[in-house]
Amino acid sequence: QQQVRQSPQSLTVWEGETAILNCSYEDSTFNYFPWYQQFPGEGPALLISIRSVSDKKEDGRFTIFFNKREKKLSLHITDSQPGDSATYFCAASGTGNTGKLIFGLGTTLQVQP
Amino acid sequence: AQTIHQWPVAEIKAVGSPLSLGCTIKGKSSPNLYWYWQATGGTLQQLFYSITVGQVESVVQLNLSASRPKDDQFILSTEKLLLSHSGFYLCAWTGGFQNTLYFGAGTRLSVL
Structure with missing residues (x-):
């Protein structure tokens, strides 16, 4: 079964709106959660990450909210821009081992101008 | 700065033909190296990893093999391609087990 789940599968927002991408996980030992952004035909690039000791991580327009008790996290993209249109992958690993990341199926975001 | 280069950018191959994909990391000594596979519109599946020259661990069995002939080079190959390949x-690297995972630009493979 999928250890890292993402929803929705696809999301369309208007330029300037806040896009909210959700992620949940099964394994309570997971403690490192990066989000990767992937444009068509390119390799994924790390966007922002959080460790389980924190409940929030902010980087410009991108914010991760983390709920350890519910094993859920979300990526908020404020003031969405057409250039943010991409697929976003939530990933997780235990002991912070980035070599053992488990990826979700991704959320494809479309920002309409 | 570290750079990761994958080759070729794209390949169109026939079923049953051999394949060799390559990856080179510059600017980082003794990186941990990984091969990932992504189906069209799909998630990222780790195939192999290597923490040192000459040592490669398989994560999933897909009738593929990998080798690390040099510290900065990782090769993915098979003698007989399947449609499912x-x-x-994507080749990826980290500087250590708790360091960021960086991906290359990828190789698009079409097996016909």
């Missing part, structure tokens, strides 16, 4: 192959 089509997809996007």
